[in-house]
Amino acid sequence: MPKQHVQAKVVQHIAYNEDVRAITLFAPSLVRDSQPGQFIHVRVTEQYHPLLRRPISICDIDHEQQTMTLVYRIIGEGTRLLAAVEPGGLLDCMGPLGNGFILQGNRPLLVGGGMGVAPLVYLARMLCPQPVEVLLGARSKQEMFWPELFAAVCKNIHITTDDGSLGTRGNTIDVLPQLIQTGNYDMIYTCGPNPMMRGVVEQAQKYDIPCQISLEKHMACGVGACLSCTCGASDGKRRKVCTDGPVFWAGEVTEW
Amino acid sequence: MMLDYQQLSVDIAGIKMKTPVMTGSGTFGFGVEYADYVDLNSVGAVVVKGTTLQPRAGNRGQRIAETPAGMLNCIGLENPGVEEFIGNILPQINRYDVPVIVNIAGNTVEEYGQLAKLLNVPGVAGIELNISCPNVKQGGLAFGTCPDSAATVVEIVKKNTHLPVIAKLSPNVTDIVAMAAAVEQAGADAISLINTLIGMAIDIHSWRPVLGNVIGGLSGPAIKPVAVRMVWQVAKAVKIPVIGMGGIMTAEDAVEFLLAGASAVAVGTANFVNPGTATEIAQGISDYLTKRGITQVGQIVGKVQTE
Numbered sequence: 001m002p003k004q005h006v007q008a009k010v011v012q013h014i015a016y017n018e019d020v021r022a023i024t025l026f027a028p029s030l031v032r033d034s035q036p037g038q039f040i041h042v043r044v045t046e047q048y049h050p051l052l053r054r055p056i057s058i059c060d061i062d063h064e065q066q067t068m069t070l071v072y073r074i075i076g077e078g079t080r081l082l083a084a085v086e087p088g089g090l091l092d093c094m095g096p097l098g099n100g101f102i103l104q105g106n107r108p109l110l111v112g113g114g115m116g117v118a119p120l121v122y123l124a125r126m127l128c129p130q131p132v133e134v135l136l137g138a139r140s141k142q143e144m145f146w147p148e149l150f151a152a153v154c155k156n157i158h159i160t161t162d163d164g165s166l167g168t169r170g171n172t173i174d175v176l177p178q179l180i181q182t183g184n185y186d187m188i189y190t191c192g193p194n195p196m197m198r199g200v201v202e203q204a205q206k207y208d209i210p211c212q213i214s215l216e217k218h219m220a221c222g223v224g225a226c227l228s229c230t231c232g233a234s235d236g237k238r239r240k241v242c243t244d245g246p247v248f249w250a251g252e253v254t255e256w
Numbered sequence: 257m258m259l260d261y262q263q264l265s266v267d268i269a270g271i272k273m274k275t276p277v278m279t280g281s282g283t284f285g286f287g288v289e290y291a292d293y294v295d296l297n298s299v300g301a302v303v304v305k306g307t308t309l310q311p312r313a314g315n316r317g318q319r320i321a322e323t324p325a326g327m328l329n330c331i332g333l334e335n336p337g338v339e340e341f342i343g344n345i346l347p348q349i350n351r352y353d354v355p356v357i358v359n360i361a362g363n364t365v366e367e368y369g370q371l372a373k374l375l376n377v378p379g380v381a382g383i384e385l386n387i388s389c390p391n392v393k394q395g396g397l398a399f400g401t402c403p404d405s406a407a408t409v410v411e412i413v414k415k416n417t418h419l420p421v422i423a424k425l426s427p428n429v430t431d432i433v434a435m436a437a438a439v440e441q442a443g444a445d446a447i448s449l450i451n452t453l454i455g456m457a458i459d460i461h462s463w464r465p466v467l468g469n470v471i472g473g474l475s476g477p478a479i480k481p482v483a484v485r486m487v488w489q490v491a492k493a494v495k496i497p498v499i500g501m502g503g504i505m506t507a508e509d510a511v512e513f514l515l516a517g518a519s520a521v522a523v524g525t526a527n528f529v530n531p532g533t534a535t536e537i538a539q540g541i542s543d544y545l546t547k548r549g550i551t552q553v554g555q556i557v558g559k560v561q562t563e
Contacts, residue, residue: 003293048476048477048478051322051325051326051477094531218319218321220320220528221527221531223290223292225527226283226331227285227314227319227334
């Protein structure tokens with residue numbers, strides 16, 4: 001399918017907490033072809049600063065409404081401008097970009113940390129009606145707004161927070177071994193901070209469970225041209241996070 | 257988009273282009289990456305990513321950083337090597353009706369010669385010499401900041417190819433005109449400028465440079481006035497055609513370069529922002545010309561009045 005470059009209409013833009021927003025776009029052409037784990041490259045201003053697009057993973061899709069939701073954290077000038085876009089306005093989008101998750105296996109476990117949870121929502125939706133289990137980590141209760149997004153599509157949601165304000169105190173890696181030992185999983189999907197994903201990959205390998213990781217890197221073009229986001233791979237060749245990824249098999253890429 | 261090729265066509269050192277709007281090396285991959293977004297058949301020419309004899313992995317660490325109205329990059333000439341390019345990539349671009357210009361980078365003068373020789377193959381329309389990359393330890397900029405070295409590279413490449421040779425100049429020099437004169441004297445068929453300006457960004461929280469390679473090349477609208485000035489100076493001083501680039505985002509920007517003396521322009525960083533830029537700018541130039549009753553783009557080249 002050809003990639004799209006469209007002006008998508010903003011239908012909803014809500015705050016999950018002080019600095020996390022969910023923007024919902026009416027974009028039939030983007031919705032039609034999007035796979036879990038792919039991303040949208042968003043232009044946040046027509047001015048020259050900030051100049052580059054912002055790659056934002058697809059959090060969820062409503063095929064009936066033909067809408068797509070992107071969840072992002074306001075961290076700099078670009079996302080601050082994005083946060084100012086009001087419903088009814090248009091958003092310049094390229095996508096869907098990248099290679100998403102490969103849906104395989106019968107007993108999936110999804111492990112997400114921080115904003116890395118976002119692409120797992122649509123993944124869980126597409127895995128249904130398989131029994132999906134999700135392990136989510138965040139710093140605190142204020143950062144754990146995800147459970148309701150998974151409510152309709154998950155069998156079990158396990159939660160950890162660093163400060164113990166919700167779920168188990170600690171991080172996802174603290175509870176992961178116990179889950180794996182009792183869960184009989186045959187596929188682990190993970191997205192989040194690199195140290196967390198390294199921990200997940202380590203456990204997956206220890207228990208010989210195939211694992212897919214979703215990487216994040218600074219990128220300019222999003223289409224494989226600028227080579228800002230490449231990383232080394234175990235076959236000695238290079239991979240582009242934007243077009244070969246962002247989802248890779250654990251062990252496929254070495255430099256992350 | 258229906259472009260008026262009669263009005264827009266240019267001939268740069270024998271390379272016939274349908275429009276004066278090319279894509280800059282390193283900003284458009286091998287062209288095919290953008291096939292979903294832009295009609296490659298309507299692009300003036302595709303200048304492919306800097307190609308080296310052996311594959312290169314590029315630099316480690318963060319490779320780009322945004323700066324006001326621009327970006328820094330330190331990719332470090334990552335590329336699959338000339339053999340892979342000729343065998344597997346060139347046939348893909350050649351499916352489109354667009355001249356392919358190969359940007360080459362050597363660690364030594366001899367490597368430039370070898371690359372030029374290997375690229376004497378059907379489907380390559382011209383060679384652009386990367387003597388201005390700020391992000392590699394050997395070669396690159398080392399050849400682009402000394403007139404004699406630049407001339408030596410041009411000479412050896414001319415000996416090894418029948419194709420038009422374009423020398424891409426670095427703005428990181430004291431006297432851009434001296435560089436231009438040296439490559440013209442050495443036999444270059446055209447000059448392209450400017451490559452990126454060397455810059456740096458520092459993370460004030462970690463006290464570390466933002467870029468993995470510490471310094472990088474600045475591109476984008478921030479560098480446009482420097483580029484226009486250098487194109488103007490060089491175009492006045494040489495007889496060979498000049499390809500102008502540096503921060504072009506709009507047709508108005510492109511017209512500025514044409515008036516400054518560029519016979520063609522290249523769009524670089526703008527491709528990242530709007531993948532349709534190259535053809536949209538061509539249409540915009542056409543509109544500009546038509547509005548003024550100008551029938552051929554060549555008629556405005558170098559027409560800035562400074563007296």
